[in-house]
Amino acid sequence: MLTYSVATLAGFVLLMWGADRFVVGAASTARNMGLSPLLIGLTLVGMATSGPEIFVSVAASLRGDPALAAGNAIGSNIANIGLVLGMTALVMPISVRSVTLRREMPTLLAVTLILTMTFINLRLGRVEGTLLLITLVLVLYWLVVIGSRSGESDPIALDYASEIPGDVPMRKAIVWLVVGLLTLLAGANLLVWGAQNLAVTFGVSELVIGLTVVAIGTSLPELAVSLVSAFKGEHDMAIGNIIGSNLFNSLAVVGVAGIIHPAVFDRELLTMHLPVMIGMTLALFLMTYNFGGNSRIGRIEGAMLVGAFISYHVWILTR
Template identity: 50%
Template sequence: MTLAVISVIAGLALLVWSADRFVEGAAMTARHFGMPALLIGMVVVGFGTSAPELVVSALAALQGNPGIALGNAYGSNIANIGVILGLTALLSPVTVRSGVLRSELPLLLAVTALSGWLLRDGSLTTAEGVLMLLVFALLLGWSIWRGRSGGDALGDEMGEELASHPLPLRQALFWLVAGLLLLVGSSRLLVWGAVEIASGLGVSDLVIGLTIIAIGTSLPELASAIIAARKGEHDLALGNVIGSNLFNTLGVVGLAAAIAPIAAGPEVLSRDFFVMGGMTLALFLMGFGLRRPGRINRLEGGGLLLAYGAYLTVLLRSAF
């Protein structure tokens, strides 16, 4: 058990560091090849920060631990909204100026509903996993098409962020490749330790995925969101969360199910998906805005944090 705990701590630390290097390398490489800043913000950074979830869940599915894969994705989505946006809004109320993000909020809500419908029978088959990946590919293509036009608040913030951290192309490519390799290595270490801890404590791998791994793999988004909020780059902070949750819901779960069918107990729908769906709906209501820009104020941010705390309490009580 001691070795497993050390593996989880070391794996998480290396995972967070390598994910940051990978995203920075990918973003700077894209910039060197002339990709618009808006597109980098929507695709490279928004989806790139979910690289830890993708690698961890794929490895867990390959090793016969689908509960970790599903728990990692759903738990990360809940943590992204409850902890990351909640804490970010407490530090600085988040105002949504980007029209691109306003159009992606209903998409995230629809994608969440789709995932719940596919999971209604308590399982995700390989065919359903492939379907989720196809839907994700369509959304990715749509994002690329929209991102080529530019002229959006998210693109302006992303351009300022890229300009403040220039990297030569050779160095950017190095961190792109090295970050990806380290992601894979640290993920293997993390999954092994998590499985050993679950066995030692007698809890399901789903609970481990929803807690330790989900929170750990969400740390890159947390760091990015806090830094963006302190700089006043609210759309970038929100864009990271929306992009990550879209990626987790379709890409991460879809890939894991395509590798190996996922069986989910009734508690996944009644507890975990219910909380994820509720938080996604709350994010839509706060962030979309009807006649004015959407806004997540400090009171709402505190409410998101309290909701996450209540969910975590219920989860841990059910596990032990």
Template identity: 45%
Template sequence: MLLTVAALILGLILLVWSADRFVIGASATAAILGVSPLVVGILVVGIGTSAPEMLVSGIAAFDGQPGLAVGNALGSNITNIALILGITALYIPLRVQSKLVTREIPLLMLVMIIGYVLLRDGVLDFIDGAVLLTGFGLVILRQLWEAKHSRGDAIEAEFEAEIPRDMTLPVALGWLLLGLILLMGSARILVWSAVELATAFGVSDLVIGLTVVAIGTSLPELAASVAAARKNEHDIAIGNVVGSNLFNLLGVMALPGVIAPGPVDAAVISRDYPLMLGLTALFYLVAFGPRKERRIRRAEGGMLVVIYFAYLGYLLVDSGAI
């Protein structure tokens, strides 16, 4: 048991650090090669911060743990909106200025509804996974088009300030490669320790995916959002979460369907997915509702955090973990 906990902690630390190195290496490489700041910020960084979830879910599906993979995708989205945005807004109230970010929220809601329709029959099969992966490709193409035709958006200057400019190409490629290697290794360690932990506590791999693994793989988003908010880059803080949630639904949740098709725990349809939808709708109303001021205030951030811990407590009690 001690070895399992130590491996879990080591896996999480390596996962967060390697994800950060991977994103830095990828964004610096793209910038050196002349890629625009918007493409780097929206696409390179967006995919990079979702790399932990993708690798963990892919490995879990290959290992015959599709519940862990699905739990990681949905749990990460719930964690991103309720915990990460909540903590960030508690720290610094967030303003929304970017039109790009504003347009991404309805797309996220649409993708969530499509995902729910696909899962409603209780099965995540190969066709479902293929549909989600197709959507993943279309979203990437759309974001590339947006980056090309949205010059002057408020978020562009924020991305420009965040891109590393003091690296040579060999150094950037070195961080990119090292980050990728350590990401794969730490994801393997995390999946092994998570399965062992689920067995030890007698809970399902879905619950472990929704809690421990989801929190761990979402730590890069937490670090990125808080850091962006501290630098007054509020649109990056929010856009980071929205983009990550899109990639989690279309890329991460597709992997168990493509790799290990099979039934989905009924609790996903009745409990976890509706909560994710409800939190996203609440986030939209708070940030883009009838008020003139597009802001997530401290009180609303606190409300999101309370909802998250209430959900976490319910999960642990309902699963018999406590």
């Protein structure tokens, strides 16, 4: 068990470092090619911060364990809102001012419902995976449209402009991109191997391991980015990081898993875990949609989100 635990922990470390280098490489490459910081932030950064989940999904599916991949995606969505947003708001209350985020939120709600409908028959196959990836392409197009409509004075555009490196030479950016990809691949394989064997050792399902241990671990990059963004006063970017990650988790991570290795799931996925994800997403929508013009997620709301996250995990483990 010690070996499996060390392998899992080492996998997390490699995924965190690899994700950071991958974000730097991808964002710097795109900026050197002339893309605006807002478009890079809405598309590439969101995809890059979901790199750990995507690579874990591929590794798990190739090893014949799509349940771990699906659990990782759903659990990460729950962790991003309950743990990442909750902890960030507890440390530093978040003000939401961006019009861009207001346009993104309905998209996240729609994608969450599409993902739920995908599992309505408790089967994830190549047809469902393909539909999710097609939806991903449409969402990417919509994000580009949103980015084009938003002005460069939008608070989140200013946040991305200040954070995305603009002085990284193209050769160095590509090197970091490749190094990040290779590190993500190594970390994902190590993590999946350790997590699978831990599931066998403790006698729990791979789905539960994916929803808990793996999901929390792969959400650590989002937690780091959101906390740093909040401390810098880049509150909209802290929220945008979570929205982008959840979009890619729902579509890319699950879609890839379905195409590589079709699977059938237990009913508890539909009756217990997906409703929690929907509830968390709805809570995020109500807190950030800016019904009155300017919304604020304070420490009380943060404590409620963290409390709900902890209660959910206690519920899983006690069952």
